[in-house]
Amino acid sequence: MPQQVSLTYHWLPAMEIGKTSFCVTLCLLLALCLATKIFYKWLRLKKRRTPPLPPGHMGYPIVGCLPEMMKNKPTFRWVHQLMQEMNTEIACIRLGTTHVIPVTSPELAREFLRKQDVIFASRADVLSAKLVSNGYLTAIFSPNCDQWKKMRRVIVSEVLSPTMHRWLHEKRCEEVDHLVKFVFKRSQSPLTNGLVNVRVAAQHYCGNMTRKLIFGKRFFGTGMEDGGPGMEEKEHLQGVFTILKYVYGFGIADYLPWLEVLDLDGHKRILKDALKRVKKYQDPEIDKRVEMWRQGMKNNRRGYP
Numbered sequence: 001m002p003q004q005v006s007l008t009y010h011w012l013p014a015m016e017i018g019k020t021s022f023c024v025t026l027c028l029l030l031a032l033c034l035a036t037k038i039f040y041k042w043l044r045l046k047k048r049r050t051p052p053l054p055p056g057h058m059g060y061p062i063v064g065c066l067p068e069m070m071k072n073k074p075t076f077r078w079v080h081q082l083m084q085e086m087n088t089e090i091a092c093i094r095l096g097t098t099h100v101i102p103v104t105s106p107e108l109a110r111e112f113l114r115k116q117d118v119i120f121a122s123r124a125d126v127l128s129a130k131l132v133s134n135g136y137l138t139a140i141f142s143p144n145c146d147q148w149k150k151m152r153r154v155i156v157s158e159v160l161s162p163t164m165h166r167w168l169h170e171k172r173c174e175e176v177d178h179l180v181k182f183v184f185k186r187s188q189s190p191l192t193n194g195l196v197n198v199r200v201a202a203q204h205y206c207g208n209m210t211r212k213l214i215f216g217k218r219f220f221g222t223g224m225e226d227g228g229p230g231m232e233e234k235e236h237l238q239g240v241f242t243i244l245k246y247v248y249g250f251g252i253a254d255y256l257p258w259l260e261v262l263d264l265d266g267h268k269r270i271l272k273d274a275l276k277r278v279k280k281y282q283d284p285e286i287d288k289r290v291e292m293w294r295q296g297m298k299n300n301r302r303g304y305p
């Protein structure tokens with residue numbers, strides 16, 4: 001085409017040259033439009049071969065539905081509501097670069113967890129899980145990898161073994177007795193009008209049981225004079241439940257990793273604070289146990305007092 005333009009240059013007046021080059025550009029543009037259209041049609045045809053995504057929201061470019069996620073807390077309620085409005089049991093919500101596929105029907109859930117479990121067995125790499133498991137050193141938060149397999153072996157053979165279960169039976173009974181006593185005392189108390197806060201009872205029972213089974217003790221400190229949980233237990237428990245609330249929570253940094261430094265939703269700071277509070281009480285106990293093993297008490301492998 002440019003050749004043609006330069007040929008005509010010698011005998012056409014300036015106005016004519018302008019017209020011709022304009023025509024050429026127009027033709028080129030039209031051809032380009034046509035080519036793009038054909039390309040898109042081909043692409044759409046090609047795409048159709050992969051099954052479509054479930055119904056849902058794609059949101060804005062780059063961020064997806066993250067603004068809605070931030071506006072509507074707790075996020076899981078918002079997701080449920082969205083699915084109810086759409087009248088669907090499987091949806092697709094784009095958060096950042098991730099397509100989140102929530103499922104509410106048991107049949108579909110079974111398909112994910114049983115039939116396709118090879119694909120979905122691994123856990124996602126998220127900031128909260130990484131922080132809590134100290135860089136994926138534990139079993140329950142690690143993605144499906146060698147470390148996870150190793151930890152699972154230890155847990156199955158050592159922690160969840162029938163021998164261990166029987167061995168800890170008495171300790172469990174002891175804590176259940178405490179729970180019954182706790183509920184009974186509260187139900188008789190005129191201070192609370194005989195009402196029992198089930199949440200408090202359940203949380204303290206979990207804390208008491210875990211402390212007993214893992215550390216072999218009821219108190220980190222000295223406890224209260226009346227035998228109730230001390231400041232240490234309360235702080236530890238508060239930390240544990242904060243962690244539970246935020247781990248695998250909808251954190252922005254999990255969907256747009258480059259926002260991690262800004263910590264827009266504060267998840268990182270909250271989790272780090274809670275971990276610090278929990279570790280303050282746990283770590284000395286663990287260090288003590290390690291020291292005991294070092295000093296020749298290795299025969300007593302479990303090292304419980």
Ligand SMILES: *[C@@H]1O[C@H](CO)[C@@H](O)[C@H](O)[C@H]1NC(C)=O
Pocket residue numbers: 175178179180182200201202204205208218223227228229
């Ligand atoms: C938990 O342990 C504390 C301290 O021994 C006790 O006072 C409390 O009643 C226990 N709570 C429950 C719910 O078992």
